[in-house]
Amino acid sequence: MSQEDLNTYSLLKERFEFLFEPELLKEISLSSKLMHFEADNTIMDFGQMITHMPLVLSGSIRVMREDDEGHELLLYYLEVGDTCAVTLTCCSRKSKSKIRAITESQVDLLFIPVEKMEEWMVAYSSWRNFVLESYNIRLDELLTAIDNLAFNNMNQRLILYLKEKVWVTKNAALRITHQQIANDLNSSRVVISRLMKKLEHQGLVKQRRNEIQVLNAF
DNA sequence: CCATTAAGATACT
DNA sequence: AGTATCTTAATGG
Numbered sequence: 001m002s003q004e005d006l007n008t009y010s011l012l013k014e015r016f017e018f019l020f021e022p023e024l025l026k027e028i029s030l031s032s033k034l035m036h037f038e039a040d041n042t043i044m045d046f047g048q049m050i051t052h053m054p055l056v057l058s059g060s061i062r063v064m065r066e067d068d069e070g071h072e073l074l075l076y077y078l079e080v081g082d083t084c085a086v087t088l089t090c091c092s093r094k095s096k097s098k099i100r101a102i103t104e105s106q107v108d109l110l111f112i113p114v115e116k117m118e119e120w121m122v123a124y125s126s127w128r129n130f131v132l133e134s135y136n137i138r139l140d141e142l143l144t145a146i147d148n149l150a151f152n153n154m155n156q157r158l159i160l161y162l163k164e165k166v167w168v169t170k171n172a173a174l175r176i177t178h179q180q181i182a183n184d185l186n187s188s189r190v191v192i193s194r195l196m197k198k199l200e201h202q203g204l205v206k207q208r209r210n211e212i213q214v215l216n217a218f
Numbered sequence: 219c220c221a222t223t224a225a226g227a228t229a230c231t
Numbered sequence: 232a233g234t235a236t237c238t239t240a241a242t243g244g
Binding site for chain 2: 177178179189190193194196197207209210
Binding site for chain 3: 209
């Protein structure tokens, strides 16, 4: 094993040693690529060929969907230990991405070649379980996102959005503009401003320029 | 100071 | 809930 592979191995072991057997950990270190990204990097885009599967080691990634007119919608976040469901579904065929993935913070992740996916599915039951489990979690997240979209009004969606944001950033002070929120929720700036003003009056948040303080009462 | 841009307000669809 | 438009406030040169 090279020095780089050893680094990958120890990183992997830290986070996944209770999930994968040592031989599998070693295989992953040998065939995957360790990558580091700064915040706001697009690591996957619409129509892009999927050749690797991402496995998040640290940080979080936003997964978006886009309509014909270029309106974006935030679907969910990928966090430590997560992998991308959309990648899983098309691991056997060579297919193109239906989503866009942008780093929310600094991110370390492993890129695993899709050929290895199948190989390990057969060889390691721990891998098989991990993939199936991930698939289930993603499906649940997607259903939650659909429910939110279908049954919640904009005010509820905004509250959920802020909660999620606080959770992934581990910070109650959000560095974000009303316009960015509107983009993520596929709404307009004025509408978000109106709702945010109401939340402020209700004592749930405090606002400064470019910053939203989500208070305990939230 | 001024230019830029975020956010508030109002009115209309 | 969304669009258009205007006003106000913060930021950074």
